[in-house]
Amino acid sequence: MESKKDMYYTILSFPKGKIFLAKTDKGLSFANFMKSQKRFEEIAGYFKKRGIPLERKPRKFRVEENLFNQYFNGEKIDFRFLPLDFVYGTPFQRKVWLETRETPYGKTRSYKSIAQKLKQKGYRSVGQALARNPLLIIIPCHRVISLDGGLGGFSIGLPLKRHFLRLEKVKIRA
């Protein structure tokens, strides 16, 4: 089934920044936060290097755009029905991502609990895998925090992690 693997994309804007969304015919592949144009060029460069054609097709994202708008509006949105199509990721990383994906809106889990679900004690490697999450918000890695209630880390900056959690009305340790 190695037909052509076209990648479509669009860019959504929100008060906190822009989001780059990309998908194939099989499902969503990327949802990256972009602080600047430079970031977009990095992403585009990544596709180019791998020989994946990137086409701007906002029309293909009607559903996703709606969901994101509602999400940022504070509505309780469940992204779990959306099909995904990872373009990278080791088997372990994918397991972590899929497990994280099951964390419901407004709930949090610890790195440890995910590790245990995968029968493994390398808690840090879970965090490391989450750091490479290609699907911001859709795979809610912001709902994974430290066991002691601390925020843990966030690839694109803790302020955004806090923002998402507050949006979902999660209580966070000051």
Place this chain on the structure above:
DNA sequence: TACATAAGAATAG
């Protein structure tokens, strides 16, 4: 409580 350090697992370079 706060800090140092070990244990633990996976990955990028």
Place this chain on the structure above:
DNA sequence: CTATTCTTATGTA
């Protein structure tokens, strides 16, 4: 192979 990483657990003061 080594250094790094979005963690916990434990010891010590």
